[in-house]
Amino acid sequence: MKALKFFLRMWGFIVGMLLTFAALPVGGECRAQPDDIRSAFIEELGKEDKAIYVIGHTCPDSDTVCSAIAYANLKQKLNVKCEARISGALNRESEFILKYFDVPAPPVLESAVGQNIILVDHNVASQAVNGIDEANILEIVDHHNLFGDIKSNSPVFYLRMPVGCTATIVRMCYRNGNVAVDKKMAGLMFAAILSDTDNLRSATTTSLDRQAADELQKLAEIDDRTKFFLDMEREFTDYAGMTEREIIFTDFKTFDAGGIKCGYSTVATLDAVARDKMSARLNDFMTKNFSDTGLEMFFVKVHEIENYTAEMLAFGNQAREILAAALNLDADNLFLPVNVPNKKIARAISSTVETSRAA
Numbered sequence: 001m002k003a004l005k006f007f008l009r010m011w012g013f014i015v016g017m018l019l020t021f022a023a024l025p026v027g028g029e030c031r032a033q034p035d036d037i038r039s040a041f042i043e044e045l046g047k048e049d050k051a052i053y054v055i056g057h058t059c060p061d062s063d064t065v066c067s068a069i070a071y072a073n074l075k076q077k078l079n080v081k082c083e084a085r086i087s088g089a090l091n092r093e094s095e096f097i098l099k100y101f102d103v104p105a106p107p108v109l110e111s112a113v114g115q116n117i118i119l120v121d122h123n124v125a126s127q128a129v130n131g132i133d134e135a136n137i138l139e140i141v142d143h144h145n146l147f148g149d150i151k152s153n154s155p156v157f158y159l160r161m162p163v164g165c166t167a168t169i170v171r172m173c174y175r176n177g178n179v180a181v182d183k184k185m186a187g188l189m190f191a192a193i194l195s196d197t198d199n200l201r202s203a204t205t206t207s208l209d210r211q212a213a214d215e216l217q218k219l220a221e222i223d224d225r226t227k228f229f230l231d232m233e234r235e236f237t238d239y240a241g242m243t244e245r246e247i248i249f250t251d252f253k254t255f256d257a258g259g260i261k262c263g264y265s266t267v268a269t270l271d272a273v274a275r276d277k278m279s280a281r282l283n284d285f286m287t288k289n290f291s292d293t294g295l296e297m298f299f300v301k302v303h304e305i306e307n308y309t310a311e312m313l314a315f316g317n318q319a320r321e322i323l324a325a326a327l328n329l330d331a332d333n334l335f336l337p338v339n340v341p342n343k344k345i346a347r348a349i350s351s352t353v354e355t356s357r358a359a
């Protein structure tokens with residue numbers, strides 16, 4: 001009896017294995033590695049006659065600008081006709097980086113209608129260049145939450161990783177493509193990582209960002225990482241000669257919180273004294289001018305880069321109360337003693353609005 005049971009079990013096993021092998025495709029079609037898939041895709045892109053524009057989000061920050069340039073450079077080395085573009089004026093930090101590494105600023109793309117586009121550092125239509133709905137999107141390389149309102153006409157190569165910076169992903173693409181990173185491109189990607197991760201201190205920083213930053217720093221021949229970061233930030237936080245409106249829209253995004261159109265601006269200052277001065281100034285300005293923005297709520301995070309404390313400003317009906325509830329703060333004192341990532345704040349605002357709706 002035992003022997004029969006054993007025989008039946010073995011027989012079942014053998015038949016199962018045979019069926020499994022029969023189901024596997026011959027010739028190894030299913031064994032393609034990610035790199036193979038990637039190079040096959042590059043071959044397809046290489047057939048495009050028209051230039052492909054690599055472009056980041058509006059109100060460009062340094063990651064968006066540097067990743068677009070570095071990714072376009074990588075594609076060029078793989079014989080794809082790629083050029084970097086920006087969707088708005090450079091901020092002072094990006095100006096500093098491009099000057100430092102002697103790389104020309106990409107031209108501004110006014111409209112993406114009918115163009116071949118690779119998006120970097122964003123995946124929402126509201127943050128994309130004008131005309132994105134009528135563009136031919138070929139790839140997306142990004143590190144943000146998935147919102148998914150960007151549509152494409154054909155299947156796209158979509159590379160999204162939960163890392164602190166798009167440039168970290170671009171650096172990996174150089175490696176996957178077996179392309180050497182030159183000194184200038186290393187400098188741009190290094191600076192982008194420091195910018196997006198606040199010198200590798202933000203909560204979004206991963207070991208991959210650290211590893212990429214270390215490698216790129218050597219290739220860019222930068223001796224002192226923190227000195228470079230502070231030089232870059234000094235430039236960034238010097239808003240001399242800028243109007244309040246210009247300061248607020250330097251690093252600005254919109255998002256939808258349960259149907260409420262929100263604006264979110266981040267303003268960096270050097271230290272606590274500068275932070276207090278700046279938040280008082282912007283609070284005055286926004287109190288008078290909030291209604292011109294056409295948004296239902298508007299949040300401004302004014303932080304200092306020494307210890308990452310921040311003062312939050314909120315405008316719009318119930319905006320202070322919603323923000324206070326979202327971040328567990330007192331509505332009269334919207335002060336953040338620790339660095340809270342912008343993404344996390346935006347998500348908390350959205351879920352607070354949704355729960356208050358449901359109640």
Ligand SMILES: [Mn+2]
Nearest residue numbers: 063121166196
């Ligand atoms: Mn980024």
